[in-house]
Amino acid sequence: MKVKILKDAMDPxxxxxxxxxxxxxxxxxxxxxxxxxxMRDFNDGNDVRAMSLDHYPGMxxxxxxxxxxxxxxxxxxxxxxVVHRVGDMVPTDPIVLVAVWSxxxxxxxxxxxxxxxxxxxxxxxxxxxxxxxxxxxxxEHNSEDPGVAKRIAK
Amino acid sequence: xxxKVRYFASLRDKIGRSDEQVSFDGASATVSDLWTxxxxxxxxxxxxxxxxxxxxxxxxxxxxxxxxxxxxPVTGG
Numbered sequence: 001m002k003v004k005i006l007k008d009a010m011d012p013x014x015x016x017x018x019x020x021x022x023x024x025x026x027x028x029x030x031x032x033x034x035x036x037x038x039m040r041d042f043n044d045g046n047d048v049r050a051m052s053l054d055h056y057p058g059m060x061x062x063x064x065x066x067x068x069x070x071x072x073x074x075x076x077x078x079x080x081x082v083v084h085r086v087g088d089m090v091p092t093d094p095i096v097l098v099a100v101w102s103x104x105x106x107x108x109x110x111x112x113x114x115x116x117x118x119x120x121x122x123x124x125x126x127x128x129x130x131x132x133x134x135x136x137x138x139x140e141h142n143s144e145d146p147g148v149a150k151r152i153a154k
Numbered sequence: 155x156x157x158k159v160r161y162f163a164s165l166r167d168k169i170g171r172s173d174e175q176v177s178f179d180g181a182s183a184t185v186s187d188l189w190t191x192x193x194x195x196x197x198x199x200x201x202x203x204x205x206x207x208x209x210x211x212x213x214x215x216x217x218x219x220x221x222x223x224x225x226x227p228v229t230g231g
Binding site for chain 1: 160162163164167204207209223225226227228229230231
């Protein structure tokens, strides 16, 4: 289980193959499920030219690890690896990688979905977008579930 | 009692600082007392708080040396 926060561009597929070679015993896992999040060139009806991702060093890693540990406790998975970008990026850049290895596919599919969903809800990252018109603004919430942030702190 | 306070994202812009040390005369204070001292923005569901990197709420009692962070809802992933 490993978390990496990257300031520079990432190649998620190289990250997965390098990690698998270094950390997993050969021949034991039946598959790996990946989620790769990439930057869109639109959001909430605006054309987006660039984005900067802010985070809370220390707390960000701690919360991603907590979510990964929950997934390990809940499903029969062998290993997991999360890489998340911070800093400046442009459309098509990969933002996040979640990789989960297991002996059987159901566990890694379910655990991967769990990790990306809870990472989006609770890990302290903030997107600041620059529109094509040059306007810079903080993204208010992740559009899939705007109410979730309120529930975390209760 | 002295605590370290950090602000992130849009809250850092609104408050105009990224971090500061705040002292209290008394022995006890809550996150809510701290927020009133550092900001004139009303507390709401859109302001999240963490003490020593764990999510908590405005009623949390502070201890000397705590690191308190205020930030808006997260938007990663």
